[in-house]
């Protein structure tokens with residue numbers, strides 16, 4: 001059987017035995033995001049001549065975070081819930097040659113790691129953040145997240161969600177990220193292109209990918225993908241978001257001083 | 272301070288906080304992440320000044336959780352890294368310390384202790400000595416040092432880095448406001464006389480990436496940093512030696528946790544350090560640590576000279592791992608043991624566990640928010656032995 005071209009970036013086997021298959025449920029959107037990330041990095045390795053060993057994947061805790069765990073044939077860190085960004089920042093402080101891809105969930109980024117999220121964007125440090133937004137806490141059993149729509153029932157909102165939700169992309173842009181885009185798992189090619197742009201951006205790139213958790217939303221993956229396609233819109237200018245629609249596209253792509261480069265000027269005074 | 276270099280050998284007059292940073296730089300610290308808090312901010316301010324001068328990177332983070340996480344990332348990124356905080360911030364770092372123990376990550380955290388609980392106060396304290404050992408969730412041991420002078424703020428910081436690199440584990444420098452704000456003489460030896468330990472590398476041992484076990488090969492595993500082509504999957508879940516997490520069973524769980532527990536606990540005698548004075552054949556004993564030892568030794572000297580008491584002095588330079596066997600081999604039989612501490616008797620617990628059958632009585636000499644005076648220690652000794 002012919003192998004998937006991206007399988008080279010996974011560890012089928014380690015010194016102490018096999019590591020695949022992945023733990024994710026069939027039909028989960030997270031695997032699609034990892035596939036997109038691999039395609040983007042594959043192209044960047046080829047086109048930009050960046051060594052594979054310079055890439056590091058960092059995740060927190062959640063289904064989205066399980067994408068690293070022990071599967072990747074890259075350096076990676078499956079770290080602490082919500083703490084991906086300071087850990088990634090630390091790694092970059094130690095070695096600015098690293099190209100860090102943070103994969104995180106909507107809970108990881110928007111709830112427990114919310115403070116780190118806005119501050120990482122403010123610093124505009126050279127990270128690429130892929131946020132898999134499935135609108136709830138997948139790993140812990142489908143609880144409400146800061147991204148869950150109002151009125152929706154989850155395992156901790158049995159009578160319907162009474163809270164307003166965050167627009168994570170807007171937050172990233174407002175907080176100072178220099179590349180911000182939102183796509184869905186129904187937009188694989190656009191997602192690959194956005195990740196490539198994000199990695200090439202010198203600064204904080206935030207790419208939100210609306211994704212399906214068929215298990216906790218209790219729908220079929222196919223229906224969910226169709227809905228993601230149908231409900232997403234590309235807005236022009238200041239056009240208002242039509243009711244129930246998700247704005248997608250590139251929201252921000254600007255140039256600003258990046259933290260490591262700015263701090264290098266401080267260091268260089270002493271040489 | 273000369274730019275772009277280490278502190279020069281010779282005699283200096285420095286604050287404890289500054290001596291700590293100078294020690295860190297000599298030990299090889301090149302990343303510092305922190306968040307301000309009294310009475311630890313002086314460490315951070317000196318790091319902000321000095322770390323870029325030697326080509327390192329300093330960052331002020333949004334909180335202490337983030338500061339501790341900087342160390343985790345920096346360590347796997349290949350740098351020696353440090354933060355300093357005070358007690359409330361130390362509480363916030365516990366989850367990261369726990370992850371550091373599980374993932375066997377070298378990093379150094381300085382806790383300039385202040386009184387608690389809550390915001391407590393901003394004076395001096397030794398109230399985090401139990402949090403140092405037991406504050407993190409889960410099993411696993413920790414190394415914690417207790418400096419008592421500006422000289423030791425310098426030397427113990429270097430030692431903390433050496434221990435963290437040697438044993439691949441988080442190391443805590445349990446300072447107090449007293450010792451961090453104290454200004455006194457620091458003697459810096461010639462740099463070539465200072466011992467620096469660096470982590471073992473798989474490259475140096477001829478271990479190829481495909482055979483590399485990030486948590487194996489030896490009691491202390493060699494460490495490949497990110498960016499070196501070893502495809503390390505850093506992990507905080509119980510794991511096999513190669514980082515595999517799918518083969519879970521109770522035996523794997525047991526082996527994983529006991530590995531990093533025993534690498535510290537079975538080497539207490541190598542790791543821990545004790546100092547004694549007037550110790551041979553003493554009838555009574557003062558056991559102390561940190562800056563309290565400075566007034567304790569005065570009290571002991573006075574009691575021997577003026578009151579003819581056969582009382583000795585023992586200082587724990589290392590608090591954890593607790594040197595129970597070493598204490599039992601040193602102390603065969605005494606009458607009364609006095610334990611002055613800037614808390615209500617925390618280290619008295621492990622001391623009692625180790626020595627309850629080697630003495631008649633163990634007396635705590637507590638103090639909250641201030642250093643014991645020698646007179647206070649003496650008065651308790653007299654009251655007990657009159």
Ligand SMILES: Cc1ncc(C[n+]2csc(CCOP(=O)(O)OP(=O)(O)O)c2C)c(N)n1
Nearest residue numbers: 061062063064081105106107108137138139
């Ligand atoms: C400190 C801490 N609190 C809580 C948890 C439990 N926990 C694990 S994953 C998770 C939520 C993850 O949600 P999200 O980031 O949206 O990821 P998803 O599983 O949906 O991909 C929670 C609450 C934890 N591991 N650590």
Ligand code: SF4
Nearest residue numbers: 024025028063138213
């Ligand atoms: S619970 Fe949901 S998010 Fe988690 S793996 Fe399953 S489908 Fe994916």
Ligand SMILES: [Mg+2]
Nearest residue numbers: 105106134136
């Ligand atoms: Mg989620």
